[in-house]
Amino acid sequence: METLEATGSPLTPLELFQSKELVTVAAPMVRYSKLAFRTLVRQYNCDLCFTPMIVSDSFNKSDKARHSDFTTSKGDRPLIVQFAASNAEDLVQAASLVAPYSSGVDLNCGCPQRWALQEGYGACLIHQPERVADMITRTRAAVNNQHFSVSVKIRIHNDTRKTVSLCRQLEAAGASFLTVHGRTVDQRTSPVDLEAVRDIVDAVSVPVIANGDIRSMEDARIVQQQTGVKGVMAARGLLANPALFAGHDLTPLSCVRDWVCSSISTGTHFTNFHHHLIYMLDKQLSRAERRYFNSLGSIVGVTEFLKEKYNLQL
Template identity: 55%
Template sequence: MICDTTNTPVCLLRDPVDLFHSGHIVKICAPMVRYSKLAFRTLVRKYNCDLCYTPMIVAADFVRSVKARDSEFTTNQGDRPLIVQFAAKEAQVLSDAACIVCPFADGIDLNCGCPQRWAMAEGYGACLINKPELVRDMVRQVRNQVENPRFSVSIKIRIHDDLKRTVDLCRKAEATGVSWITVHGRSVEERHQPVHYDAIKIIKQNISIPIVANGDIKSLKDAENVHHMTGADGVMVARGLLANPAMFAGFDETPLKCIQDWVDIALEHGTPFTCFHHHLMYMMERITSKQEKKVFNVLSSTPAVLDYLSDHYGVWQKIFMIPLWNKIAIYWNKAFLTIIVLLIVLFLDAIREVKKYSAVHATEKVASVHQNAFDHIQMKLFRSQRNLYISGFSLFLWLVLRRTVTLITQLAKEMGIQVALELQVANTNEAAKKYLQENEILQQALNEKGKYKREQALEASNKKLRQEVQYLTEELKRASNALSKATNEVIAVKKQSEGLKREYDRLMKEHERLQDLLDEDEEEDKKDQ
């Protein structure tokens, strides 16, 4: 979590609920993943946005990981009032996340409206509208754990097919202490179908806390119409602000000043190029041609974008994009046709007058008429010839002027296309070089990876061999011990055998001696007989 201390105008801190009692409709920037970050919030605040939301943050990751906090939540002193939106499914986790952001924000919002599959599969987002008890427990836990009584707790929901269930959910949330409820007027299954503003109106009629309407609001006039249709206390806008961050200030299209403000703010905050470029693509979608979009959308670096903006929206481009010139351009063809018709009529009338007075002049010259009458006819003829020359020459000059303007316009367009194509070629070459460098780096990485794998395989083989050697050593040691033991046993047996042999020899000698004695006794007995 990063609290930026750059020099930004500081908003007076107040309870965000007070905004809904200010007497005018509250204009809110919606939570948008990857887009409604600090730089974009700073931009829309310059153009009458009253309240901003952060992108949706998964509360469990936010509480568990310092890295997640640093990457997902960045703010500064001027970024107020600010609501941090969380995706959560456990009361304690949500309250822990609320306690972390409490010193840096004015409230939290529980996302109960995200229809994305991953969110609903994890138990986040729109699936919570079917679990009012869980929503109640989470809101109550935050209220009990956050000590600041001015810290707001809101929810953002979608509607049920059965609107009574939505009204019941909102009543339970109101009883729990929710500060306000934002209602997106579509069901979970609906994506681009028309918004059910009548459903938002019914919810507003049944709830006493502020209700914010959301869905398909693309201009300030749309916001006012939705306010009158639903009676909502505020409007929340997402894609409309992406296309025109100045819409809350009454602009129908993104003004050049807003584009310049975005460039300055994005560069000041160090906005990543992808985000910086995508925002410009959205902002310039309505004010650029199809060919210009093709060129601009493939730009691949911040310097290339800045060069493009300088070439296409520099000093002269700013002058000719003043609204007065656009209004003149709209009526240019009508004015040209009107003037050309008028000149043709004058030219034809001059021809008629010349023919008329030429015939009269010839007739009067032959006849004997008064000198004054002849001079009068002569003067009429002169005037008609003068009108013929003037109207004819004016018609010729007007056609030449029209053709000149057309050629200059075509030339300017062709030069613009040429510059755009040259820029596109330069960016393509730059991208190609970049891809070649990346390819070389990847190839080197693959080679190093292959070398690493070979070394790893060799190390694994050596380790296996060492293990086998160790095993064989242990086996050899055990075999040596067994052999030594067997040898000792053999020696013992051999010694025992030798002892037995000696004992056997002794017994044999004793046996022979006794046998000899026995034989002698027998011989003596025979002699006695």
């Protein structure tokens, strides 16, 4: 975690919701929502970025974990730091640590991975509304900054009425906004339940962000029209096209060039650098080209391919 002088953003998360018709959000993605990628998507009309999910317990206990898990910069605002936590004490401590260097914290109540559920993190928490409400209330009280947001990201229940009840409890507990992935814990590829998202929007007064199946600005507008959400969050759509929120259907070459240049200048690890390009170029390369590109093992090999294929000047 870099030691930075706390810097204010022109707009806090809540000011974004108040001033913009539709807030565009980069999802918390393990391994991928890091500083270099957040910097890239901000260049292409992404309003609000989340860090990858950070396990609060290890973050609180280890200085090494803090430096490894959380890196930011003065321009990396507004920024929401997402934590996995199973109790209020861990969330409060983690939030207090990052408050000077971020715009808010988010509690992950949506991760469906087995390891997270076994540790009491993620989506299992949607079945413990009182516990989650207590975590939000205590975190809200601990961070003495009215502009600092405390939010929650959830998945929906099989019975939408339970989700609506949960969201009302979280609003009453002091949640600044809510992000709703419109699938249950067991659903992976099923269509997002926009009716459930709409029910939540109608039930609470805090801003709601819709997450799931946002792969274009047309998708974003349709979701907003059908649900009334104040924001849309993209994950896989942004990995495939970091310029999605700027209205591009495919990753433009300018975005590829920006990623290469910023990655090299910031010392991004090759694996992360390469994987992002694999996602960005997937729909633009033939099968043989993808197989070759995916096998490359050095920055020099990648840049030479891009120069030859696209005449990309780096």
